[in-house]
Amino acid sequence: MIREILKKFSFFGETKKAFYATVRCKDCGEEVKIRIKRSSDFQIVYDSSNPSHCYTVKKEIIGKDCFNLMELTLALTRNTRFLFADVKGGEFITFDRE
Numbered sequence: 001m002i003r004e005i006l007k008k009f010s011f012f013g014e015t016k017k018a019f020y021a022t023v024r025c026k027d028c029g030e031e032v033k034i035r036i037k038r039s040s041d042f043q044i045v046y047d048s049s050n051p052s053h054c055y056t057v058k059k060e061i062i063g064k065d066c067f068n069l070m071e072l073t074l075a076l077t078r079n080t081r082f083l084f085a086d087v088k089g090g091e092f093i094t095f096d097r098e
């Protein structure tokens with residue numbers, strides 16, 4: 001019984017967590033919010049100059065009415081706290097967890 005409850009708790013607590021990043025296109029100014037999946041978008045890294053840097057996320061983003069390709073790079077800690085971000089072709093706005 002307790003095992004069942006723990007299983008449910010970890011399912012809803014961990015794997016259902018969603019991550020979002022918002023960037024602004026440098027050509028048209030559109031703000032684009034994308035969803036980031038832990039299972040497919042998180043790459044484990046080892047950064048000797050910044051040991052708290054544990055995950056890198058790379059996404060290519062295109063707005064609705066524009067052909068400007070933005071390349072987002074996010075750096076996160078082991079606990080998925082935000083460290084820093086870089087956007088080629090755009091501007092980084094926020095990283096959110098829901």
Ligand SMILES: [Zn+2]
Pocket residue numbers: 025026027028029030063065066067068
């Ligand atoms: Zn644009």
